[in-house]
Amino acid sequence: xxxxxxxxxxxxxxxxxxxxxxxxxxxxxxxxxxxxxxxxxxxxxxxxxxxxxxxxxxxxxxxxxxxxxxxxxxxxxxxxxxxxxxxxxxxxxxxxxxxxxxxxxxxxxxxxxxxxxxxxxxxxxxxxxxxxxxxxxxxxxxxxxxxxxxxxxxxxxxxxxxxxxxxxxxxxxxxxxxxxxxxxxxxxxxxxxxxxxxxxxxxxxxxxxxxxxxxxxxxxxxxxxxxxxxxxxxxxxxxxxxxxxxxxxxxxxxxxxxxxxxxxxxxxxxxxxxxxxxxxxxxxxxxxxxxxxxxxxxxxxxxxxxxxxxxxxxxxxxxxxxxxxxxxxxxxxxxxxxxxxxxxxxxxxxxxxxxxxxxxxxxxxxxxxxxxxxxxxxxxxxxxxxxxxxxxxxxxxxxxx
Amino acid sequence: xxxxxxxxxxxxxxxxxxxxxxxxxxxxxxxxxxxxxxxxxxxxxxxxxxxxxxxxxxxxxxxxxxxxxxxxxxxxxxxxxxxxxxxxxxxxxxxxxxxxxxxxxxxxxxxxxxxxxxxxxxxxxxxxxxxxxxxxxxxxxxxxxxxxxxxxxxxxxxxxxxxxxxxxxxxxxxxxxxxxxxxxxxxxxxxxxxxxxxxxxxxxxxxxxxxxxxxxxxxxxxxxxxxxxxxxxxxxxxxxxxxxxxxxxxxxxxxxxxxxxxxxxxxx
Numbered sequence: 001x002x003x004x005x006x007x008x009x010x011x012x013x014x015x016x017x018x019x020x021x022x023x024x025x026x027x028x029x030x031x032x033x034x035x036x037x038x039x040x041x042x043x044x045x046x047x048x049x050x051x052x053x054x055x056x057x058x059x060x061x062x063x064x065x066x067x068x069x070x071x072x073x074x075x076x077x078x079x080x081x082x083x084x085x086x087x088x089x090x091x092x093x094x095x096x097x098x099x100x101x102x103x104x105x106x107x108x109x110x111x112x113x114x115x116x117x118x119x120x121x122x123x124x125x126x127x128x129x130x131x132x133x134x135x136x137x138x139x140x141x142x143x144x145x146x147x148x149x150x151x152x153x154x155x156x157x158x159x160x161x162x163x164x165x166x167x168x169x170x171x172x173x174x175x176x177x178x179x180x181x182x183x184x185x186x187x188x189x190x191x192x193x194x195x196x197x198x199x200x201x202x203x204x205x206x207x208x209x210x211x212x213x214x215x216x217x218x219x220x221x222x223x224x225x226x227x228x229x230x231x232x233x234x235x236x237x238x239x240x241x242x243x244x245x246x247x248x249x250x251x252x253x254x255x256x257x258x259x260x261x262x263x264x265x266x267x268x269x270x271x272x273x274x275x276x277x278x279x280x281x282x283x284x285x286x287x288x289x290x291x292x293x294x295x296x297x298x299x300x301x302x303x304x305x306x307x308x309x310x311x312x313x314x315x316x317x318x319x320x321x322x323x324x325x326x327x328x329x330x331x332x333x334x335x336x337x338x339x340x341x342x343x344x345x346x347x348x349x350x351x352x353x354x355x356x357x358x359x360x361x362x363x364x365x366x367x368x369x370x371x372x373x374x375x376x377x378x379x380x381x382x383x384x385x386x387x388x389x390x391x392x393x394x395x396x397x398x399x400x401x
Numbered sequence: 402x403x404x405x406x407x408x409x410x411x412x413x414x415x416x417x418x419x420x421x422x423x424x425x426x427x428x429x430x431x432x433x434x435x436x437x438x439x440x441x442x443x444x445x446x447x448x449x450x451x452x453x454x455x456x457x458x459x460x461x462x463x464x465x466x467x468x469x470x471x472x473x474x475x476x477x478x479x480x481x482x483x484x485x486x487x488x489x490x491x492x493x494x495x496x497x498x499x500x501x502x503x504x505x506x507x508x509x510x511x512x513x514x515x516x517x518x519x520x521x522x523x524x525x526x527x528x529x530x531x532x533x534x535x536x537x538x539x540x541x542x543x544x545x546x547x548x549x550x551x552x553x554x555x556x557x558x559x560x561x562x563x564x565x566x567x568x569x570x571x572x573x574x575x576x577x578x579x580x581x582x583x584x585x586x587x588x589x590x591x592x593x594x595x596x597x598x599x600x601x602x603x604x605x606x607x608x609x610x611x612x613x614x615x616x617x618x619x620x621x622x623x624x625x626x627x628x629x630x631x632x633x634x635x636x637x638x639x640x641x642x643x644x645x646x647x648x649x650x651x652x653x654x655x656x657x658x659x660x661x662x663x664x665x666x667x668x669x
Contacts, residue, residue, distance in 0.1 A: 014536065024505055024532045026461040027555040028582055030564065170467055171457060183460045188583040190559065286505040286532070287458060299479035300510030302457040 007254035007329060010320065015204020017323035023203045025289045029183075032190045036110075037205040043109045044102070044209075056101055057216065060134065061091045063098075064220045067228065067379070073350040073367075080370040083233065084353070084382040085221050085249065094356065094384030095217060095245045096127035100196055102213035104131035107194035114138040114193040118182040120147055120175035120241070121311030121358065122154025123384055124198030129163035139163040142181045144174040147310045154388050172304050175314045179288055199242025200318030203289030207318050214248025221379060222252050233379035235259045235369060239362040240279065240332065241312035243321045245383035254329060262321060263365040265307035266334035276305035276313050279325050279332040292319040308337035308392065309357035311384075339364040341396070344386065356384035357392065403549035404526040405498040406574035409448050410611040410632055419669040420575075420633030421446055422613055423640055423662065424502065426453040426469040428478025430648050432486050437651060438644055438658060439490050443497040445659045446666025451529065451635065454483050454503030461531045463586030465638040469645065480507040480516075488523045498526040500553060500574070505533045508541070517544035527551030527574045535571045542571055555579050556602055556612075558594065569606035575613045575633060576602055586638035589617030596630045621668045628669035636665065 010017045023033060043049050057063040066089070070082040087095040100117075107115060115137045119125030125141040132139035141158055145167050148155050158165050171177035179202075186195040200207045200214075225232055236253060238246035240262040250260050267275030275281065278293040285294040287302060295303040295315040307313040324330040335343075340357060343364035348354045355363060359382055366380045386393075394400070413420045423442050427435050435452075442450055455473040459466065480503075487499050501520070508516050508530060520528060527550055530538060535554060545552045551574025556565055559582060569576060580595050581587045599612050614627045615635030627634050643661055647654035 022537050023534065024537050025534070026531050026557075026579075027534055027568075028557040028559050028579060030534055031559040031561060170471075176458065180458050180460050184463070184584050187461070188587070190582055286509050288460070289532070291509075294506075296506065296510060298510070299477075299481070300456075300507035301474065301479075302506070 008251065010323070011204060011208055017320050020292050020322040021204055021207060021290050021319035023289065024286050024291065025203045026187065028187050033203055033205065039110045040106060040205060040209055044106050053102055053105060061097050061101065062089060063216065065089050067221060067224045070351050073347060074370065076350055077367055077370040080373045080376045080378055082366060082370055083377060083379045085217060085379060087217060087245065087381060087383045088355065088385035092127050092130050093387065094123040094127065095214060095248060096124040096198060097130065098216055098248070099198065099210050099213040099244065100124065100127035100131045103196040103209065104135050104137060108135050108137065110194065112192060112194040114189065115196055116140045116142065116182050116185050116193055117196045117198060118142045118175065118178035119198060120313060121309065122151040122158070122388060123311060126154050126157050128196050129158040129161035132163065133161045141165050142168050142178040144178050145169045146173040147175065150392060151310055151388055152391065176302065199244045200247045200320060201242045201288055201290065201316055207290065207320055210244055211247045211251055211320065214244050215251045217245065217248035217381060218250060218252035221249060225379065232256055232258055234376040235261060235378040237261045237263060237362050237366040237378060238381040239263050239312060239358050239383065240317060240321060241265065241314050241358060243318040245381050247318060247320055249381040250330060260330045261365065262330055262332045263361045264332060264334040265309060265312035265361060266336040267306040269336050270334060274306040275334065276307040276315065277334040278315060278317050279321060280334045284322065287316040290319045292316055292322040308340060309361065311358040312361065333365060335361050335364040343367055354386035355382060356386045357389045359383045402524050404551040404574055406449060406526050406551045409498055410575065413448065419628040419631065420448045420611070420613065421666050421669060422449040422451060422633055422635040423447045424451040424453060424635065424637035425640055425644065426455060426466065426473050427483040427486055428455060428473035428476050429469045430472050431476060432482065434644070434648060435486055436489055437655065440494065441655055441658050442662060443494050445662035447497065447662060449498040449500060451500045451502045452483060452487065454480050454501055454507055456504040456507055459504060461584055463584040463638065465586045465642050469641045480511055484519050484523050487525050491524050500527040500529055500551065501525060502529040503531065505530050513541050513544055517541065517548060520545070520550055521548040527553055529553040529577060531555070535567055553577050558582055558598065565602055566605045569602060569610055572610055575611040577635065578602060578612050578614045580614060580616045585616060587617055589623055592626060599631050621664045624665045625668045634669060
């Protein structure tokens with residue numbers, strides 16, 4: 001398991017994680033991406049910036065988030081121990097704010113006045129709209145028409161926060177098309193606009209920037225675990241759509257001798273083809289500016305995806321995950337809509353914590369693991385809270401609200 | 402066969418004429434429409450046809466071309482189909498150059514070696530992959546050079562001088578200068594800066610590579626303005642729109658497309 005190369009030293013200078021990642025964009029975006037890289041290096045790594053961000057994360061976001069020992073669910077499952085990194089307790093209810101606030105602060109320092117973002121479940125959109133309200137930046141969020149319908153509460157939250165939500169009705173009308181539209185906006189308005197990508201996807205330097213802002217999850221978890229339990233967890237488990245919450249937890253642990261598992265959206269089941277699990281059942285290809293595992297047909301067209309959770313409903317994945325899969329450092333697997341739903345109810349009923357449907361995928365796999373293992377410590381990234389999913393759940397259960 | 406593109410630019414330059422490049426999406430609404438339109442283009446003064454390879458996620462294209470691609474994808478028009486359309490076109494036309502233009506993933510899926518060989522085997526002249534800048538297309542560049550095919554790269558208002566030098570070095574056939582920061586179908590602005598950038602690219606090129614200008618050219622007036630200082634002009638969205646408008650009547654499409662293209666061709 002222990003690797004000789006330092007897994008934390010990627011991407012390389014050209015933005016690659018070996019054969020993954022890179023800068024597959026049209027010429028107009030090359031210079032803005034280089035500018036962003038330079039600005040990130042100069043500003044975001046400076047002591048003064050770090051100090052400001054640290055204070056914002058503490059006083060505004062509410063960090064550090066606790067690690068909670070889920071005793072009741074652990075007992076219910078068997079002999080292993082379930083721990084939850086409570087990213088759901090962040091301001092706005094998910095890990096997305098870590099990156100949105102970091103990038104918004106960076107954009108402000110770069111002199112940009114307008115922010116754009118794409119969103120699937122709406123969590124990144126809400127986080128970005130929040131950061132923009134806090135920092136007095138104009139905010140436009142692109143969201144697929146289908147997602148607008150299934151995440152209406154978040155749409156309203158974004159509007160309350162002063163953001164303009166633009167409905168995207170091209171292609172599959174979901175997250176990937178929102179990303180296309182945001183890229184088109186950025187290429188047109190690049191002088192005054194910064195694009196806050198919400199996941200560890202997109203062209204270099206985005207996968208690196210987003211990962212670094214999200215790594216606070218793993219950094220905190222590592223020192224909290226050491227302090228409270230005098231050891232590291234045996235397993236890390238997180239859900240993977242684009243993969244920002246997962247990489248945030250995993251990255252600080254990559255050189256440690258522990259098991260790491262990423263859980264994709266298995267939808268109706270991998271064998272039905274109706275899922276969103278490119279690492280489990282896809283192949284390497286090029287989408288949204290980088291080379292990574294994607295879901296494509298035999299002609300290289302991007303396939304439609306399905307997941308009960310809007311935040312995982314994406315045919316690609318961050319390039320670093322593709323690389324961690326191929327180097328075998330991280331194990332990737334999937335659970336179905338049904339399994340995720342069942343885990344959603346288990347956690348809600350046993351612990352009084354309503355998880356996001358995205359997060360429920362990580363829980364479902366971790367619960368399976370806990371039943372199998374003896375006396376192991378499993379740390380799950382509880383990436384977001386489930387309030388936004390109440391509509392979806394009530395419809396499935398035929399409950400009138 | 403080696404690429405026709407260098408000699409097309411040379412011949413036109415000798416005649417004090419600018420090269421006319423037109424774009425259309427293959428398979429919108431059918432392959433037969435595409436083939437017919439390509440022949441009309443050749444007969445109406447077009448020198449180089451950029452044939453668009455449909456892709457589900459065309460991040461550099463505006464609404465007109467996006468919708469055109471969607472229609473082509475309804476017929477499952479694949480990269481293989483695009484290549485076979487050129488093969489059919491070549492049965493009657495050996496003079497007009499054809500460039501395949503699109504996004505990297507379909508090419509990546511086919512495999513760069515097989516793709517380059519297919520370009521060679523089917524007498525296609527060049528390739529332009531929008532989302533593969535020089536740093537991500539070294540293998541493709543080598544393969545196309547091996548077959549003496551043109552590899553066209555984009556340059557844009559945001560391209561720095563040092564990048565422009567690199568782009569002129571790796572490009573063959575022509576450099577495609579994008580007039581605006583934006584997507585296809587955008588409006589033309591600031592002629593002076595376009596002019597000075599075209600001049601700059603030419604000065605950087607050691608082998609005097611032609612510079613063709615695209616994005617925002619819609620009519621004979623804008624074509625004429627741009628043709629004054631460039632080696633060629635490229636029209637896409639307007640053609641795609643016009644073809645779509647008349648797609649249910651091929652005779653009408655033939656007439657309108659031919660008139661439109663001729664009106665451009667005679668002023669450049």
